Amino acid sequence: MTTSDIPPEQPTDAMEFSTDYEMGQDNIRPLGLDIHNPVFLISSIVIFAFVLLALANQEASAEFFGWLRPWLTSTFDWFLVLSVDAITLFCLALIVLPVGSVRIGGKDAKPDYTYAGWIAMMFAAGIGIGLLFFGVLEPVYYNFSEGGAARPLGIDATLPGNEYVGVVGTIHHWGLEGWAIYAAVGLSLAIFCYNLGLPLTLRSAFYPLLGERVWGWWGHAIDTLAVFATLFGLTTSLGLGAQQVAAGLYEVAGIVPSNTVYVLLIVGITGIALCSVLLGMDKGVKRLSEINMIMAVCLFIFVVLVTGIGTAITRYFSVMVDYVVMLPALSNPFGREDTSYFHGWTTFYWAWWIAWSPFVGMFIARISRGRTVREFVICALLAPTAVCALWMSTFGGAAIDMLNAGGAEGVKATVIDSYAPEGALFGFLKELPFYGIVAPISLILIVIFFVTSSDSGSLVIDTITAGGKMDAPVIQRIFWCTLEGLVAIALLLGGGLAALQGAAVSTGIPFTIVVLIMCYCLWLALKSERAKLND
Template identity: 90%
Template sequence: MTEKKKKMLDPDPRIYDFETEFELGQDNVRPFGLDIHNPVFLISSVLVVGFVMLSLANQEASAELFGWLRPWLTSTFDWFLVLSVDAITLFCLALIVLPVGKVRIGGKDASPDYSYAGWIAMMFAAGIGIGLLFFGVLEPVYYNFSEGGNASPLGIDASVPGNEYIGVVGTIHHWGLEGWSIYAAVGLSLAIFCYNLDLPLTLRSAFYPILGERIWGWWGHSIDTLAVFATLFGLTTSLGLGAQQVAAGLNEVFGIAPSPTVTVLLIIGITVIALGSVLLGMDAGVKRLSEINMIMAVALFIFVILVTGVWTAITRYFGVMVDYIVMLPALSNPFGRTDTSYFHGWTTFYWAWWIAWSPFVGMFIARISKGRTVREFVICALLAPTAVCALWMSTFGGAAIDMLNAGGAEGVKATVIDAYKPEGALFGFLKELPLYNIIAPISLVLIVIFFVTSSDSGSLVIDTITAGGKMDAPVIQRVFWCTLEGLVAIALLLGGGLSALQGAAVSTGIPFTIVVLVMCYCLWLALKSEHAKIK
């Protein structure tokens, strides 16, 4: 590795100018055409394969372990998760208004690789996955009507006039500013250290200001390995949810009864489709699928808003957004909470899940964001997705609440209130709308595409991490990780179902929270250095 010149730009000795390029002084071997970055690839792959084998061989024990693990973690570390996400959110919002917001990813002369439409489509498809479709109806209705109101955020009674959309407000809290700020912080850190400071596009690079050359040793190996596990388990949670929802849709549309066998076959089939997208590459595969995905999602949204009332949806949206902003400080306070079902059952799990997803989404959006300013990046990665997610949740969830209050929506009532079958909530809602026989199959295809875009994007990200930050690693490695994602999802579903999926995500999300907090500090040091160059 060549010697890096460190020029002091600030009296604080922790601020350096990392201008000089360096050679990646790491040993790489190429058995069978692989480009293996030792030891992250080997450690991660061996541990993941071992986990799959143990989970499949001991399904009852796995179900018992994960059934205990998730509630214990979310109730024990609730304050830590919430305060950490609060701090990350405030940090990201500050970057919009501070002078460092003028720093451009890739340097002052860098230009974007993708148009706004393509950039936002890929970022949104990767960051949301199947979440909007799975939770858009389920969450608002659940908070309003289930458990005798015990799941309502802040213990607010949804039956009191003026509070009828409290479930929508609680849902926006989980899909709004705080969740997207996690993605923005990680993505911006990786983008700056890669494109501005010429470090590899991998998690360890963001720690150079405090670790220096030690990022090439076991400190860096540990960070990247933890990132692989967080990404893999966060992603497979979404893949498992998507498979269950597709199975419910097949039952509704074609009368195919859901079963573990059907779910496993779905994961295998969709993984094969994702492999095809991986083989096509970023532009021909991931980008094209993401744009198709966005077009279909927008079309479904327009249909729903037209048949449920445009003006009603608009007024509802602005009403719940005002309530969200007013209630955000209370919703973000971890102390003295009495709404334990909402707080522990949902909020703390969500924050751990978003953090588990952050290496995946962060690295993906970093990879496609060269040429954007820091201010532009944060606004598009934070404020715009929050507004869109809120509009989706208030339209779908709010319309379902209106139907239930009017004595309708029997399909939603049956899947969310009478019996908790979350994967069927969307189709229960669509049954109340015209053209169900057309809209339901289209929704089914949309879920599959969301599933595929998450899987192929995730395999690209994990491959980049395990290849030491290389963005052109051999395709066979992407195939390996894409296949392994499907196997982990199958192992978790068979070894405990939904609780196993959620438990795995939380178990990696909590320790990775510390990594994200330190990344924010390192990013601030780097942005101060970069801003000094353009004064």
């Protein structure tokens, strides 16, 4: 930072930041733990209390969360949408402004991972189970919802030229604006950690505003809120993943889904995630992410080949043009008549993406040293948007074509006739050749997506609660990975999907303010780093 950007009481040397932090942090080490007190204690106690209350009062929890999510998304819709708009414009500006040449870690820093490994880990952590769960469900639901209630902007999908409006509405939720949230948080953490020598934790990004107070209760509050947002955002995906794995098991092995099955699945997959966590970043998370991406690409290529390459390409470019044209209207929170789409989906998604942002942001910051700001934003924002759009247009668009042609009875049964979203993907795959082979492979892919979300999330929460340390004791990783599974079980039993979504929204909305302030602090840091390059 320049002296004009930093309050007088703050040191201007990055090494002083780290030294002051190490002297000021209050760590306790019972049983070999390295606990950043009080973040670890407050967050773990509150989360344990939540799990116990949710399990002891399942009916009351279901009723409360059933009310909470729609109230939050309808009350704070304008705030969420305008905030995400601002974050997106900020990230796009970084690509073209001179600060884009700043390199994470300094001008001589070298990347820790190859492009392939870096992008695979970033994408696997950032998208989680979403592509597989929502890739067929969402486009079909928007197009064929009863009375067209959920159609984006109220556009009639039955009119010529509007056949893929549901795909466009889905790309809006999985495209530019969602990834901009991750990019903003990830870049903030990376710059403050690798360029300014601060710990890799959320509080570090607030040093330009709070000075030494980030090591006190202001910083504790920021990190604790980040833990809540990360945990509840992550467990929403874990719960969705458990439901979809159960649906896949029914298709593959005839096992009927039930709460018992959901619990056993979460326990089993949490156990696999623990193994990955114990292996560490390179041997566990990185390898699983690469396997994940290879399998996902193979499944995508299979669907493209059997549904028509030419059709897939034409559809993709058509929906991308429509997406760009419709984006300003989709990003406007005022005067909306498509309330089912806007409140039921868009505002929930923005809160969910923001709830995930501490987890994904810290994870991609951790693996992005050596990249320039411009390179980081393009790879964390534009590339994932293009890939997500390609996936949604291929799977969702093909399902829409089948339904319009009078087929896809499996999709019709799970999305239109009765809302059973976890079965939409398998209903779609039934329409394709080699279902007996593709279904088990898809089930394995879902499990690996599930595991990569859980293990990378555990590493991130562990880093936050250990005060930014990236080599905290293994027992802490085990603790957080186990607790994630317990929270997912508690939410599923205490309200199902509504509880999962309500918990994510309730933490995502207050964390939106944190992300907006982080963007301002990031701008101050980047100006300072750019000035160093010119010296």
